[in-house]
Amino acid sequence: MGRARQGAQPGSLPPKQESALKTLGTEGLFLFSSLDTDQDMYISPEEFKPIAEKLTGSTPAASYEEDGLPPDPSEETLTIEARFQPLLLETMTKSKDGFLGVSRLALSGLRNWTTAASPSAVFAARHFQPFLPPPGQELGEPWWIIPSELSVFTGYLSNNRFYPPPPKGKEVIIHRLLSMFHPRPFVKTRFAPQGAVACLTAISNFHYTVLFRIHAEFQLSEPPDFPFWFSPGQFTGHIILSKDATHIRDFRLFVPNHRSLNVDMEWLYGASESSNMEVDIGYIPQMELEAAGPSVPSMILDEDGNMIDSRLPSGEPLQFVFEEIKWQQELSWEEAARRLEVAMYPFKKVTYLPFAEAFERAGAENKLVHSILLWGALDDQSCSGRTLRETVLESSPILALLNESFISTWSLVKELEDLQNNQENVSHKKLAGLHLEKYSFPVEMMICLPNGTVVHHINANYFLDITSMKPEDVENNVFSFSSTFEDPSTATYMQFLKEGLRRGLPLLQP
Template identity: 90%
Template structure:
């Protein structure tokens, strides 16, 4: 047999390249070290975060202790009531209300001048305040000497016997916030004039405050109206539901009747006294105004007085707002604002554009004749009130019945009875 010999035609042509071999997996100990390094880094970051948090808390505690030594308990309490952002520094805006109180001065440009400038060509109306103070005997807990209650604690309440401004003039256009939003003028459909910023999950605002924040936008007219009762109204309450809700109850070619419900409260004390909060169950009422808000035919706002208790009161009797708080409920017979008549032009012009004297030669004022409003759609007061109530308290979608009626309904429908016993009303701010 002969030996084979290499092919004399040359080396064979190369085939397709083989794929690279996968890298060898790292040793198990290397993977363990990498994981341990990551865990140690995470632990170090967490420890650093905790250390920074403790450092921040220690700094805050040191500043708090320093402030307590410098101001004393009562002084720190007053300082905290002004320090709204809780940074332990008073900005000029935070210090402003106290500076005005101490100096007796007023700001050069108030929110009224900025947002409600006068216009001599528009219609104006006069609103009167009617006020009867809270009946002391209606307070079930807070008699003198009982539960540590003193005359000093209730001094702001006892001294509030008359309305702060018995009469005030407003321009018709200032009531524009009560008009329904564009496209939402459906009869009985509620909308929020001032939305609530609180709910059952967000908690409540601090009790340790004396001066309300400057109102903005639609809050301005409500703040001006409530200021006729007392100089320190808070347009938004400390507890939910806050704000104001409204709905259209009647419609004509040129006018709306709008019913509204407002949750607001008052601070009756000023430093050095402790805060005293006065929270009516609700303000309700109606306004009849033209669709362009140039004319107001009627206006009324009041605290309902058909229940035996209609005001909640809460006050501090020490520097801690968590442990030194007392609560009671009472009855106020009358807290009401009402227009003396429809809005009328401030300046009267004849057909040639000349100004006319607003008084007759006899001295009597000119009498205006207003056209009769022909309503095309109307909703009852009771139904409108129910819808506003549901907007504020969604649980009212369930029908609540008087005690005796509930058992008749339960028997007829073969259902159980859920009975609720309260020291006030569940569906307003007096409870």
């Protein structure tokens, strides 16, 4: 999970950086580099601006790239309300006070974030145009609002940043919305999959319902503290809007809270460049934006263009009556969410069932269970299986074998620990116990019988170790490389699955 940061070694840097290292020291160069966003070894006034604002205590209102349309007095506006309950610190697995030397200072940005930055904000309806589908978009066919620019091949973006880049184009509305929670949202995450994907779930003559999923994260620290990244598993939600985006009937965006852990956190641990990134996960009960009601005109005009008072003589505001929308095509929320998930994560072309359900299905179909047990979720950004899902689990040969020969599931360690401690369901308690017996941090892949017996398993760290070795150095022929695949990871995982079949199939009940 933790990724080492390599310290800057004298003699290994370009001349300007070498000079800066001698002048500023390691920590000084780290701070300088975090401000030098274009890495030209000069701090421009624009780059220095965040420090100036912090020192002077003046933070001007943020300016956003608009779509070029001048404000229209007659256009409709929408009030969005934020609901925020801070992360439950007791749910953090490793970072209890004093444990592993984690200081209160390291978590200060997290501890101090107790309320939404903006409890309420007003938006013009037209600001939501980026949620409109492309022309000709079919019901249920996902499209990217903000495409992901990263993959396992491109690597990751730097951890050493404090301030998000200015949002552009369709990023603007998402940045503005997320800024209601915290002033430093990053619309583009450091890890793939980035971006925002959407799907039409209902169509009428004049309106769309759009379901969306957004991957974004927040930087909770500012200099001179070290970066602290807060990455919710995902933001999901829906919007009902007119086909010309002049009217918004409904809007909601939230972090799902149905799992026991839903946030990944990473921060520089120690006071130098050579320190590791410390990692933990936790649970946030509520992080939600919702429209207070449909959008309404900010000014009401009569037929002659004269402004009408928005309040009745009694002082009560005018009440707007909205016609009921008659949908001609509809898709269930569950199916649309599944399609967005597959768009974000190709490995979900295999169905991963809930833990207990997977073993029931395996018993009914007389199949083996392919089970993954992890510290963090596999199918969102609060993840400890990032490398696994971005490589072998989305490989075509692996997808084909999993779909043909296995029932698949993945589980959080925390959830199986809860199952194991549950005295009410003895069979689930037993299944969880058999899994936890074989688990080692951070990820364990297992092949099991329908009764929960583990017939074969491999730890992710060992898996990564052997896939980085040369084929001739691998002694255990159970994990030898196959000439069928050029990718050693795919070859090794295929061997793991086939060995599980070899051991497990004879033990299945006829």
